[in-house]
Amino acid sequence: MSPHRSRRRIPDATVARLPIYLQLLTEQLEHGVSNISSDELATLAAVNAAKVRKDLSYMGSYGTRGVGYDVEYLVYQIRRELGLDHEWSIVILGAGHLGQALTGYGGFSERGYSIEGIFDIDDQKVDVTVGGVRVRHLDELNQVVAQRSVSIGVIATPAESAQDAADRLVKSGVTSILNFAPVVVNVPLGISVRRVDLSVELQILSYHEQRRLTAAAQLRAVAGDSVGNSTA
Amino acid sequence: MSPHRSRRRIPDATVARLPIYLQLLTEQLEHGVSNISSDELATLAAVNAAKVRKDLSYMGSYGTRGVGYDVEYLVYQIRRELGLDHEWSIVILGAGHLGQALTGYGGFSERGYSIEGIFDIDDQKVDVTVGGVRVRHLDELNQVVAQRSVSIGVIATPAESAQDAADRLVKSGVTSILNFAPVVVNVPLGISVRRVDLSVELQILSYHEQRRLTAAAQLRAVAGDSVGNSTA
DNA sequence: GCGACTTTGTGAAGTTACGCACAAGCGATC
DNA sequence: GATCGCTTGTGCGTAACTTCACAAAGTCGC
Helix, strand or coil: CCCCCCCCCCCHHHHHHHHHHHHHHHHHHHCCCCEECHHHHHHHHCCCHHHHHHHHHCCCCCEECCCEEEHHHHHHHHHHHCCCCCCEEEEEECCCHHHHHHHHCHHHHHCCEEEEEEEECCCCCCCCEECCEEEEEHHHHHHHHHHCCCCEEEECCCHHHHHHHHHHHHHHCCCEEEECCCCCCCCCCCCEEEECCCCHHHHHHHHHHHHHHHHHHHHHHHHHHHHCCCCC | CCCCCCCCCCCHHHHHHHHHHHHHHHHHHHCCCCEECHHHHHHHHCCCHHHHHHHHHCCCCCEECCCEEEHHHHHHHHHHHCCCCCCEEEEEECCCHHHHHHHHCHHHHHCCEEEEEEEECCCCCCCCEECCEEEEEHHHHHHHHHHCCCCEEEECCCHHHHHHHHHHHHHHCCCEEEECCCCCCCCCCCCEEEECCCCHHHHHHHHHHHHHHHHHHHHHHHHHHHHHCCCC
């Protein structure tokens, strides 16, 4: 997939779990926990302990046998691996509820993402301040991206404006895009896009709920059969 | 994992993709496209065509060789499989920006999720109307869940209130929980929880951006070496 | 109706991820 | 400083997922 690979490649599945570990470990650190075993971390993350150890081993071996891992050092290593050891400048396009929620979402600044600007095309929203950040007009995007060397853009617009937002981001020089709008946006080669659809997880959830319900119904039907087997 | 399995089990990886297909197909339908090939759908979803065909085959074989798939029928089948052929009643806990964004998010109602209530513990927020829904006090939760037979609860509270929200949801009788707060919540056995951390995808994105940057730096270093090897 | 062309459905091969099981290593205790 | 208990790091078998490749099955034009 990726044409570039430095010395040790970390599996995608592991990369997807690192943020979870990082969050749990940071939490533990705040609670004064300075050492943790793979077993404990596995319980917190609801995964297998061997998986935790293998995941962590991709970053080098930082645990002590018989003891566990130093939480602070682990946090440092994961942050470094994820590129969170320096600030990332990001911009948010769309100052609706979602844009505002993202701006106010502590998880971003907490992890080293600095919101350099939130933009909207609607003059009504421009100049309003949300979460300490003044909303700017979309026309100022290029300037801000260039000046603050922004490399990541977040699309929080309605679906119909998402492609336009993506185009403007690309033109401004952003190289990675996080798309919260429920559409697939087209971008030139070399630009990374990741999509987050807030309703996808809900649908996965209802799929399982659905199965649970039908399974229960079938059990009832079978039980009924074995008693008065008239409905063969 | 799941103790129940009806006739044909659909792989998790496929279930996770079905919502994407559904959304793309619905979009196509709106554009007047009535037939689609696995190849076209694969391009839209940015995946392999064989994967699309295999995914769709788990729901039974609804395509026509030499022609493709009937978009409308496919939409119907996916919806049925995901349990979207009937309405799901959901409640949202937390009326902050995220809760409001979710309430106003078209993707929910569009797919058959009916927001039966949005709740907050803060009296300041209670009785305000967001997205056509009046914010209620958390104390009314049990009543609404019972009356409207709600089975899915969404947590959109700050991290520190998430566990309390989960407890209240479980007590009220909800059996599936979608958690947007960046913490892991504990629930009794038999309750499904899925977590969505808005910053996880951002971290995966910056991981790749990071790698891209270091790969480029290494290339420059190598190029520099071969030209004027003074910076060994 | 027949041949050329298209696209599905799916065995089989290939790839990635998971988890067991255990040797290796570290700390503590006497 | 040897023994014991605990936890890491990882080789390896297995499972899940992806992709290839092609026969089967359909359409279309003549």
